[in-house]
Amino acid sequence: MTPEAPSMSFKGPQGPTDEEKVVLDKLQVCERRIAQNRKNLAPKVFFTLGKLLDTLHYQVKNELIGTEQAAKNIQMILDKIAEKARES
Numbered sequence: 001m002t003p004e005a006p007s008m009s010f011k012g013p014q015g016p017t018d019e020e021k022v023v024l025d026k027l028q029v030c031e032r033r034i035a036q037n038r039k040n041l042a043p044k045v046f047f048t049l050g051k052l053l054d055t056l057h058y059q060v061k062n063e064l065i066g067t068e069q070a071a072k073n074i075q076m077i078l079d080k081i082a083e084k085a086r087e088s
Contacts, residue, residue: 016061017067019067020060020067022067022071023060023067023070023071023074024057024060026071026074026075026078027053027056027057027060027074029078030049030053030074030077030078030081031053033078033081034046034049034050034053034081037081037084037085040084040085040087041081041084041085042084045080045084049077049080049081052073052077053077056070056073056074056077
């Protein structure tokens, strides 16, 4: 007879939390808005916003930034996209 395996709680990779999902969804909204407004954005602005989004995405995925701060940063990016789109 084989012995019973010890009961251990396995903490493997877990999916994003609900808050992280909301932030990741907002990041996708940002990406779509940048793509939609690409013609209205100067190349430097377009690439700068893209780099900011990439950095935020990395930070959220690797839990280097809190979801509240990430949401604030995303809102600032959305505001900047809207501002630049209105200017052109």
